Amino acid sequence: MINDMYNAGQTVPQGYFSEKTMRHLLPLESRTERWLLRALDAMLACKLTLVYGRYHMMSDLRYLAISEHPESYAQAEKLADLLNQLVPTCHTSPAYFMRTSAEYVDESIDAYKEYELYLNIFDGRFFCPTVAQRFCEMVYEADDYYTFKAFSNLNYSVFAETLLLYQIGSIDYHDFVNQFQEISLMTGKRSPLTSAELKLYIRTMRKIVDLYKSLLAEK
Numbered sequence: 001m002i003n004d005m006y007n008a009g010q011t012v013p014q015g016y017f018s019e020k021t022m023r024h025l026l027p028l029e030s031r032t033e034r035w036l037l038r039a040l041d042a043m044l045a046c047k048l049t050l051v052y053g054r055y056h057m058m059s060d061l062r063y064l065a066i067s068e069h070p071e072s073y074a075q076a077e078k079l080a081d082l083l084n085q086l087v088p089t090c091h092t093s094p095a096y097f098m099r100t101s102a103e104y105v106d107e108s109i110d111a112y113k114e115y116e117l118y119l120n121i122f123d124g125r126f127f128c129p130t131v132a133q134r135f136c137e138m139v140y141e142a143d144d145y146y147t148f149k150a151f152s153n154l155n156y157s158v159f160a161e162t163l164l165l166y167q168i169g170s171i172d173y174h175d176f177v178n179q180f181q182e183i184s185l186m187t188g189k190r191s192p193l194t195s196a197e198l199k200l201y202i203r204t205m206r207k208i209v210d211l212y213k214s215l216l217a218e219k
Contacts, residue, residue, distance in 0.1 A: 013192030
């Protein structure tokens with residue numbers, strides 16, 4: 001990882017991969033088997049992130065739909081006030097926390113449709129939907145994978161979409177660098193990952209890919 005120059009003097013954030021290194025992560029341009037495997041692993045990690053994020057949301061909404069402890073207005077008001085203090089860029093009303101079971105069911109169905117859509121879109125030689133389903137079930141129930149579960153519907157989904165778009169040629173390296181950044185819940189602004197954050201992301205992705213491959217081997 002190096003600090004490159006690009007696009008009329010703009011600087012790649014410290015700790016980001018150079019354009020040369022990122023080019024190796026393009027499956028069609030990987031010149032060696034080693035880099036091809038890395039490219040395919042990176043693509044797999046992105047797909048698993050997007051699939052799991054929808055599965056997690058779907059499962060949480062199902063739980064809320066059958067919950068026998070609906071929030072009172074006073075409880076909902078406290079939750080809304082807390083969320084508005086934590087995330088000033090969004091305004092949340094108490095009504096958000098007082099949705100009916102039917103509303104949670106509808107939202108769960110929407111998340112399920114997105115989950116199924118991703119499974120179908122990604123289905124191919126290097127992605128097996130039945131194994132991905134098992135992967136989602138295991139991760140959701142596991143007392144582990146905390147970082148992945150916490151961020152799969154937040155910044156990690158942004159990273160996954162950005163890297164996939166780069167790998168299929170929909171964006172170039174310059175756009176990748178600008179978009180592969182954290183989005184602050186406080187301000188809504190993007191900021192580059194630190195070296196430590198990028199390393200944590202890579203370690204997390206390697207861990208989930210290893211789990212998927214172990215399930216695939218069992219199959």
